Amino acid sequence: MHSRFNEFQQTPLGQQLLQLIDTPNRYIEFAALSRIEVPAVAALCHDLQSHFPEVANHDTARQYCGALVADIMRRHRHELLRPRGRVPGGYFTYGAVWSALPIEHSFETLLEELAQMPARLHTIVERFSPAQWQQKPACGFALVEHLCHLRDLEHEGYQLRLSRILNETLPQLEDFDGTTVAEQRRYLEQDLQAAEQTFTLHRQALIRSLQDLPPTQRQRLGILASQQRITIEELAHYIYRHDCTHLQELEELHTELVSA
Numbered sequence: 001m002h003s004r005f006n007e008f009q010q011t012p013l014g015q016q017l018l019q020l021i022d023t024p025n026r027y028i029e030f031a032a033l034s035r036i037e038v039p040a041v042a043a044l045c046h047d048l049q050s051h052f053p054e055v056a057n058h059d060t061a062r063q064y065c066g067a068l069v070a071d072i073m074r075r076h077r078h079e080l081l082r083p084r085g086r087v088p089g090g091y092f093t094y095g096a097v098w099s100a101l102p103i104e105h106s107f108e109t110l111l112e113e114l115a116q117m118p119a120r121l122h123t124i125v126e127r128f129s130p131a132q133w134q135q136k137p138a139c140g141f142a143l144v145e146h147l148c149h150l151r152d153l154e155h156e157g158y159q160l161r162l163s164r165i166l167n168e169t170l171p172q173l174e175d176f177d178g179t180t181v182a183e184q185r186r187y188l189e190q191d192l193q194a195a196e197q198t199f200t201l202h203r204q205a206l207i208r209s210l211q212d213l214p215p216t217q218r219q220r221l222g223i224l225a226s227q228q229r230i231t232i233e234e235l236a237h238y239i240y241r242h243d244c245t246h247l248q249e250l251e252e253l254h255t256e257l258v259s260a
Contacts, residue, residue, distance in 0.1 A: 137252075
């Protein structure tokens, strides 16, 4: 999930919503709704109405709920079917509709998906006018901040993690706090087109590093954020989920700016 929710997740309300949403039984509900093409977030409406009435008027809390549901569905390898579907039951007007079943990608297919990210990103960026590049949504990154974040994470996060896993034994892989880095590096003042070009170069380099790895090398391990042991193959899935999260957020950003 995007780091913009890190601070909210540590609040009492964020922790309570985390306990409500991120459970095995709740995923079963999300998956069942997805089979009939109903937004998965609709599974939360009854419990939110009965136990969290304050969320009705709390934009960040509702966005956090949607982002956490998306994170859970991607963890279980569901793909986004439609970014916006009507949500019955109140609290949410629209929500993402997910694939009926998990979709498993081979490593080779996964690399193809990762290689297509720059083109997919460019297609969305072209829909924004230059006047919208620095416009902030109610919660989250402006377009230029998304591009700078992807650029820096690709080089300082993913490429560094891959190199350390390949060259060290169980390296401790530091987390990348995108929100803090965005503030420190003043992403809003940076050049969007240069950031996009640099991201594309970094992604091409990452693909070259991954594509020739034999299966045994892809099973080498690192420890992510001192909590999770992750193989190189799992890292590739992690990168793909992160790509999909940003593409979805950019779709939502464009919708918000156009309708403002």
